[in-house]
Amino acid sequence: MEPENRIDFQAWNQKLDSGDRSEPLLELAARIREVVPEDEGPTNDFQEHLRMRLLNQFSHVPGRRVVSRRRFIVWGVAVFVVLVVAFVGLWRSPLSLPDVSAAEILELAGQHLSERLAAGDLVYDRWILDWHKGGFQEKGVVAELWRSADGSHMRYQMVDDRGNLLYFDQRDDGIVWRSSYIRVVEGKEVGFVYQAPYLPTTESLQDQQLLAQLLMRDLGNFWVYIDQLAGFERSDCAQLFCVLSTLGRGWNCSGERCTLNLGPVLGGDDFVVEAQAEKMEWLPNGRKVYQVRLHLTGAPENYYQILKFDTETYDLLEIEDYSRGKLQYSIRLDDREILAWSNLPADFFKSIPDGVEVRQWPEGSPLGNYEEDRVWIISASPPPDSNISGVVNAELEIGYRLTSVEQAAIYVGSLFWAGHDTGEPLEVEKIPVTAGEGSIRVSFSFDSDRLGEGEWVIVPCFADVIGIAPNTCWAGAGTPNGIYLKWCVGCTPASPTP
């Protein structure tokens, strides 16, 4: 029956009096549904949120078998479990813990990835990136990765929701093309890529040092604390294949905690990644995942990443990056396909996006010997340990020895607040240098009244200018000579020497 604007109550009464209840009832129902329409249903957000909550509760609610078993469990065992749980300080329900270790999950993920790669000619991944860093928000960035099974061909690109190319990295068996960038997501659209011979690039990528360095960059804000300790510039790289490359390597486990030692990085201390399987949960799309928490030994507890793996396929489905406990960005797998070569144009891994300039990379650059690179401060004004206030006009003389690449830049990116996990960016130009030894002078100003009280440290480093190790800043740590430059804000002046 079609709803009407009004009910004719006279007719309605007559129908009721005649004993016909169904039609008056329908009339009322139609009138009511007209005023309270069906499309006032729950919002999609609410439905999704509740659905996910229920799925996550599902494993926490004991089923019939568990209930039956529980009837036979003696109280002493229960008390024992409670005491054990309390003893190890677990606040989570044991029911939610995966029955495999983080290392097993990571290794199985690595194996699975290899199997998938071996199963076809090519693998295509599409990931969606949401970025929430420092007040900058960018949602729906699409990261796509094509890889050949034999590792000879790869294309990785990121495009924002307006179609701007943010990053481009490609190689075939003879050539590599890579965009040079500082901040992938917050930065500018890619205008050019470097073209370089494939072999030196491959060797450097396989180098443990560079891999670790790339890994460090790729984990983004997770590594900022270490960046600051080591004097590296802040980085926002979000490449995925680097994260994936860590899977299935030599993890050592003790209890729930597994560690992976990446060895000394760039002449510094060992980088040790800790992984812990935390819990299982349901994603909104209905897939059940293991959560593995990655943390860098020595970094504050509130810097970490959560990796989510499908419990059946061990596919890495999502990465969440937290800094100071706040979500910085998340990347989730949107699609994965096994492709044949015939699915792609013949020149796919040689083609460059329209409007992107190709620049040649100088041949023969001796990449890979980063441990020999050095940067150090020879002299500084104000001198080390000075108390500073107001606007400071600083001048540094910086010595360097560059052996790993033909070209690089000396960079003083930030002041680092000793004992804290923050820094203050400086407006300082990068000074280009070429392979060899020498010194440069750099001047800059900053307002020290904006800085918190305490010691502020400056550590210069080399910055990449060619694009082969983009967004890196190296040789800032472990410099054997030179002065340790720190200035003090609001410190009590030292007593005058009598």
Place this chain on the structure above:
Amino acid sequence: MSSSDEASLIEQARDDPLAFAELYNRFVKQVFLFTLRRTGDRALAEDITSATFEKALRHLRQNGWSGKIYLAWLYRIAHQQIIQNHRRENRYFSLPPDQPAEADIEAQVQSSMQWQAILRAFQKLSMSDQEVLALRLFDSLSNTETAEYLNCSPQNVSVRLYRALKHLRQKLEALGEYYGGVNHGT
């Protein structure tokens, strides 16, 4: 979906979260509308819908379910939640805000007034009358489904429905001016 399919899905949902998710997908909108129409408050309706499905999940996992019509059972859980929320107010339904009416269209104004009159009369009914009418009017349950919800026979539902309609008419008559004025031409 046949009742046997539904029963099979419910049995699966005891141990299979995806089956439970399927049940949830199927009924969440109806449960939400059930509560919204009774509370007139979307936020409260969301809370009650959440609580309803959480209770349903716990009950299903631990005790299973052996009823005939799952939706009617969900409605009963939601009903209990609404009663708890409205216990102090001693009423079951909230009057929604006046419907916006375009002032220059008399028919719409009258229509809106008529709606308000129906709801006012509705609110003056006993809880039992409100319940049976609401299940048929608002929630479009059949006699059988209403019987499952009310835990009585379909014949009993017919009797209760007849009485409730009669009472509703009396209340509308008691409101007088609008009901008589518009429809009786006085």
